[in-house]
Amino acid sequence: MNHAADHPAVTLRNVRVAARHVALDLSLAPGRTLAVVGPNGAGKSTLLQLVAGLIRPDAGEVLLGGDVASTATHLTPVHQRGVGMLTQRSLLFGHLSVLDNVAFGVRARGASRQAARERAGAELDAVGLAELAGRRPHQLSGGQAQRVALARALATDPTVVMLDEPLSALDVDAAHHMRSLLASRLRGTTAILVTHDPLDLWTIADDVLVLEGGRIAQHGPLDEVAARPATTFLAGLLGTNRLVGVAASAEVVTVGAAEVVGVPATADPPLVGQPAMALFDPAAVVLHPADDHPHGSARNVWPIEVVGVEPRGPLVRVRCRLDDGQLLSADITARSAATLGVVAGRDSTGAVRLLASVKAAQVACLALGDRRP
Structure with a gap:
């Protein structure tokens, strides 16, 4: 469904956030998934917030494709960036049906009610939940709710998909199914995944960014980074045989x-x-x-x-x-x-x-x- 040509590169050029002691300079190629790993406080959430437009850098610039999205004096609003976010919690609207939850963002972007619901139905079918369209969020399991949240995030055709430990709250079976789904659905999409699970690296990511103390400790294609882990944290994370x-x-x-x-x-x-x-x-x-x-x-x-x-x-x-x-x-x-x-x-x-x-x-x-x- 997604193609790399429809998704931009993400570039952080000499970005500094003084209050968080973060200094980042990196580029993510179009259509690739970047896994971001590091200990607590390393700067992972700050990176997501910079790309999403939730915070402004003190120096440097954030670019989405060829467009400058953030500088110390400019901030393109979140809703104009075309980014989609999936977090640990599904955050579905309890008063809406599953179908209307997925249709919400499409409708907010100006689509008719019928068009939004048609698109929502297609996305629910893609994540294997078309038969649950009429249910309310409280009637879903944790894994089902996360799949609905993914459908909602993708329904608006985001140019960049950001995932903040989306599998950490799921049980083993639900995480396995969601991981396989993400690997399939993110093909050709520019995506940033924050994770602590090595299986996410091997099954979802193309590239790995290792952060420590707000700085980049290592960045590159997964196989190259895994072959020569530059930090103790990464070596421990890659403990999977x-x-x-x-x-x-x-x-x-x-x-x-x-x-x-x-x-x-x-x-x-x-x-x-x-x-x-x-x-x-x-x-x-x-x-x-x-x-x-x-x-x-x-x-x-x-x-x-x-x-x-x-x-x-x-x-x-x-x-x-x-x-x-x-x-x-x-x-x-x-x-x-x-x-x-x-x-x-x-x-x-x-x-x-x-x-x-x-x-x-x-x-x-x-x-x-x-x-x-």
Whole structure:
């Protein structure tokens, strides 16, 4: 539905906000999604407010496409910027039906009641909620309400979509469905996503901006930033295991001599013969002695070499290397680590060799590369 040509670049040129100790100089290319990450107080919300026109910079300028939207002496009003916002809370109007909530912004822009409702119906259909058009917000689940809010945000054809941790208040299942929906609906749209979830990076973002102390610590394409995280915060955020290979099927990624079996992502499933990746949490990894092949339902079993051990409170993060050199992490108890002989990371014969297993249901398989048209 959206095309990059319809969406502008976003540029912050030498922008300063003195009261918040923020200094930003960056550009987001048209039609790309930028994930903004960083610790609390890093300046993430300030960035969104600058682009939306909710605050004015003390110096520098904010440009939407070729138009100057903000300077120290000029501020294009929010309603004239064509931006759309989705936050943690859906903020739907309780006295309106779902359909009229989505139609509200379209109607406010001058469309007739019938035209606004037709557009609202199309957007609800796109997020899979056309059958709930007549309900009121209190009759929706949290995930349904967020999907309605997304439909409302997109119904006005925003030139820039901004998302402020839109999945953080949802349960795991609702977040999964919403994440897949965002990955699909934001294709070709200029978008800025503030998040603390690494899965949002891998499934939604094209580029990553890392903020610390109001300054840019790192900025670039996702794969480049992930390969060399410049901050401790980002390294911790990217704790999700990510193995890269070639898709043997939508459910199988060949990684070196090993196979990783998982669940294809709803958006961007792997294409046979094309680069693909498998994502899974370190807590999903079970380690076994090298001579004790695991019994049970795990579809994935790989030989690994232990390369490091990191205590993390009651758990131990064991860093491992597959035979092709790719790394993965396993979060296990200290007792299990001691039993496996990996506390020191070495034994008398050299590197500790183990088996790692992961259930297929805990692995997400996705296409790798530029996911935008």
